[in-house]
Amino acid sequence: MMKRITIYDVAKEANVSLATVSRVINGSEVVREDTRLKVQEAIEKLGYKPNAIAQGLALQKTTTIAFVIPEASFFYTGQIINGLIDVAKIYNYNMVLHTTTEGILATSDIIETIIKSRVDGVVIFNDKLDKEEIATLTNYDVPIVVIGNRISDNNICSVYVDYETLIYDYAKRYYENGKTNIALVEDRKNPAMIEQLRHGLEKVFKEHGDTFENYIKIPKEYRSSYEYLKEYFKTNKHDLVITYRDSQAMAVLNTAREVGISIPDEMELVCVLDSKYNAMARPQISGFKIPDYDLGAVSMRIMTKMLQDDAKDGYNKETELSYIFTPRETTK
Amino acid sequence: MMKRITIYDVAKEANVSLATVSRVINGSEVVREDTRLKVQEAIEKLGYKPNAIAQGLALQKTTTIAFVIPEASFFYTGQIINGLIDVAKIYNYNMVLHTTTEGILATSDIIETIIKSRVDGVVIFNDKLDKEEIATLTNYDVPIVVIGNRISDNNICSVYVDYETLIYDYAKRYYENGKTNIALVEDRKNPAMIEQLRHGLEKVFKEHGDTFENYIKIPKEYRSSYEYLKEYFKTNKHDLVITYRDSQAMAVLNTAREVGISIPDEMELVCVLDSKYNAMARPQISGFKIPDYDLGAVSMRIMTKMLQDDAKDGYNKETELSYIFTPRETTK
DNA sequence: GTGAAAGCGCTAACAT
DNA sequence: ATGTTAGCGCTTTCAC
Numbered sequence: 001m002m003k004r005i006t007i008y009d010v011a012k013e014a015n016v017s018l019a020t021v022s023r024v025i026n027g028s029e030v031v032r033e034d035t036r037l038k039v040q041e042a043i044e045k046l047g048y049k050p051n052a053i054a055q056g057l058a059l060q061k062t063t064t065i066a067f068v069i070p071e072a073s074f075f076y077t078g079q080i081i082n083g084l085i086d087v088a089k090i091y092n093y094n095m096v097l098h099t100t101t102e103g104i105l106a107t108s109d110i111i112e113t114i115i116k117s118r119v120d121g122v123v124i125f126n127d128k129l130d131k132e133e134i135a136t137l138t139n140y141d142v143p144i145v146v147i148g149n150r151i152s153d154n155n156i157c158s159v160y161v162d163y164e165t166l167i168y169d170y171a172k173r174y175y176e177n178g179k180t181n182i183a184l185v186e187d188r189k190n191p192a193m194i195e196q197l198r199h200g201l202e203k204v205f206k207e208h209g210d211t212f213e214n215y216i217k218i219p220k221e222y223r224s225s226y227e228y229l230k231e232y233f234k235t236n237k238h239d240l241v242i243t244y245r246d247s248q249a250m251a252v253l254n255t256a257r258e259v260g261i262s263i264p265d266e267m268e269l270v271c272v273l274d275s276k277y278n279a280m281a282r283p284q285i286s287g288f289k290i291p292d293y294d295l296g297a298v299s300m301r302i303m304t305k306m307l308q309d310d311a312k313d314g315y316n317k318e319t320e321l322s323y324i325f326t327p328r329e330t331t332k
Numbered sequence: 333m334m335k336r337i338t339i340y341d342v343a344k345e346a347n348v349s350l351a352t353v354s355r356v357i358n359g360s361e362v363v364r365e366d367t368r369l370k371v372q373e374a375i376e377k378l379g380y381k382p383n384a385i386a387q388g389l390a391l392q393k394t395t396t397i398a399f400v401i402p403e404a405s406f407f408y409t410g411q412i413i414n415g416l417i418d419v420a421k422i423y424n425y426n427m428v429l430h431t432t433t434e435g436i437l438a439t440s441d442i443i444e445t446i447i448k449s450r451v452d453g454v455v456i457f458n459d460k461l462d463k464e465e466i467a468t469l470t471n472y473d474v475p476i477v478v479i480g481n482r483i484s485d486n487n488i489c490s491v492y493v494d495y496e497t498l499i500y501d502y503a504k505r506y507y508e509n510g511k512t513n514i515a516l517v518e519d520r521k522n523p524a525m526i527e528q529l530r531h532g533l534e535k536v537f538k539e540h541g542d543t544f545e546n547y548i549k550i551p552k553e554y555r556s557s558y559e560y561l562k563e564y565f566k567t568n569k570h571d572l573v574i575t576y577r578d579s580q581a582m583a584v585l586n587t588a589r590e591v592g593i594s595i596p597d598e599m600e601l602v603c604v605l606d607s608k609y610n611a612m613a614r615p616q617i618s619g620f621k622i623p624d625y626d627l628g629a630v631s632m633r634i635m636t637k638m639l640q641d642d643a644k645d646g647y648n649k650e651t652e653l654s655y656i657f658t659p660r661e662t663t664k
Numbered sequence: 665g666t667g668a669a670a671g672c673g674c675t676a677a678c679a680t
Numbered sequence: 681a682t683g684t685t686a687g688c689g690c691t692t693t694c695a696c
Contacts, residue, residue, distance in 0.1 A: 004392075006689055017667045022691060049472075052448040053394060054689035056385045057380040057672045060336075064428070071414055078406025085403075085431050094449060096396070099417050116384040117426060137579045140381075226612075250612040257614075277609055280558075282589075298675055339671055349683045354675060364681060386673030389688045668695080679684070 014042035064094040083296025166198035179239035184215035269330040283329030347372035396426040415628025484649040500533035511571035515546035601662040615661030
């Protein structure tokens with residue numbers, strides 16, 4: 001084990017005071033060129049790396065951002081994280097990752113940990129952290145960016161895709177073309193998203209004095225959507241089936257085929273959250289390209305803005321990102 | 333913004349010294365019950381949360397672990413991360429996430445950041461961090477667990493699946509049953525894995541005085557495996573095709589069908605890294621269930637052991653995890 | 665331009 | 681059982 005070398009060691013080696021070393025590592029302008037060199041040599045020679053913890057204490061900031069996501073959601077979150085990290089890197093921020101689990105106890109623990117760790121900010125993805133919990137966070141003066149939900153408040157910004165409008169616009173055309181038998185498949189893992197989709201559909205129907213009813217709920221006793229849908233489609237058929245995730249869409253595809261429903265001729269299918277797997281299915285599944293990566297990148301960019309106390313207005317509190325419909329073979 | 337309340341504030345509020353407060357928050361046994369209560373009340377009243385940064389400085393440890401993964405690999409890494417985090421939570425460790433990119437510059441920056449942040453340990457997933465870079469890390473006395481590669485050294489442990497043996501055992505049976513026309517599809521994103529698979533296959537062939545030759549390399553000018561394979565299978569056919577990832581397997585499935593090769597009758601297909609998507613494809617793709625989650629959980633458990641200076645022998649330096657073959661419809 | 669010293673919030677001897 | 685004090689490694693005023 002090599003001795004932890006500190007700023008004092010460098011100072012001694014370079015024959016200057018620690019203040020000067022500090023100035024050098026922080027790129028202060030006032031240091032004379034030759035002493036800067038002297039110090040830099042010493043740093044090099046000793047292999048000195050400033051202790052970020054000590055810096056954090058002295059500066060009252062950690063240059064780290066906490067990121068909170070629901071557990072096991074990496075399939076949908078991967079690109080978001082990449083976006084976050086890429087931008088975080090640019091600004092030299094570290095990311096600590098926290099996951100929430102079903103148990104309600106967990107989340108308050110997470111908040112506790114986050115506060116204790118004195119992160120500079122926290123990014124929350126689409127999570128059930130309720131208002132009160134988020135309030136706890138802001139109460140401790142930490143800036144928050146929420147991804148996936150339209151929330152904003154003092155010290156809270158949000159970046160999201162408007163799924164309600166997305167599906168409203170899309171389903172409306174179907175409805176008005178007489179294809180009014182529209183169904184939405186439940187997604188237990190993403191209740192919040194499904195709620196938005198449902199609202200969008202209800203709006204379409206309501207505007208025509210009609211009521212949206214084909215919400216396909218997967219009964220608890222079925223382990224997977226696939227198993228239930230296999231039964232379901234034996235006695236049901238729709239003009240259009242909407243799912244949130246690719247795996248649900250593939251379940252529809254497979255079960256429909258197995259009971260002899262032809263897609264897209266007899267029934268159309270669209271998956272809201274597009275993925276590469278949609279393109280690999282046969283027939284290829286239509287979907288909406290959601291800007292995952294950008295959700296992350298934009299969020300982190302906003303976070304960095306929030307963190308500069310000067311630019312109190314260089315950013316929007318609510319940022320809506322748009323999607324692109326990608327028609328493939330399951331829609332006509 | 334609420335004033336940052338510190339241990340001094342609590343001490344004053346409770347009319348004790350800060351040492352006593354420190355004892356209370358650290359669960360020291362020696363504190364008298366009534367003063368403990370007094371302190372706890374003060375803590376509650378003031379909403380005090382110990383500053384983990386200051387604790388880190390004083391204790392010379394951060395209770396955080398760095399995790400390094402190749403960028404954009406969350407599809408394969410998600411469960412590993414969940415495993416890591418779940419165990420990390422138990423031991424109150426935080427996880428900072430670092431991603432490496434293609435550019436060689438990046439990795440040394442990451443090492444720099446990791447060292448500066450004084451994490452207690454680092455977990456590296458299957459990354460190209462070369463020996464030298466890893467040496468830099470150990471040189472700073474930080475324990476390392478490598479996931480996915482069999483490496484071990486002083487202060488380095490590894491947790492992995494032996495893909496070479498996996499494919500050796502599997503392909504051997506084919507070979508010895510006369511199905512010697514075996515092919516392996518390149519995976520640009522996972523060169524290290526493919527190398528292992530290749531070695532396994534080469535071993536099978538070598539043992540029979542034969543040479544493994546059917547390594548299907550995707551030429552650079554093709555954007556995707558799919559595009560190339562579509563051409564490839566027009567003039568090629570194998571007894572068995574092996575891919576690493578689900579998406580590659582689906583590409584084989586789709587292209588084979590498109591040129592009229594029937595799977596599994598004319599050609600069999602196996603995907604090493606199984607995923608739920610393999611079960612959604614039609615025909616369903618056979619694969620090996622790799623214990624992703626356990627790779628993470630076990631790694632973190634080992635890390636915690638390494639972190640206890642006493643138990644220098646409570647763990648293995650190399651831990652091999654096993655896989656389970658899941659036969660589906662693409663193999664006979 | 666550089667150094668001395670106080671302070672960031674906490675822990676851990678050492679006293680009492 | 682509790683208080684006092686010296687660090688942990690760094691930044692930043694304030695002198696010089």
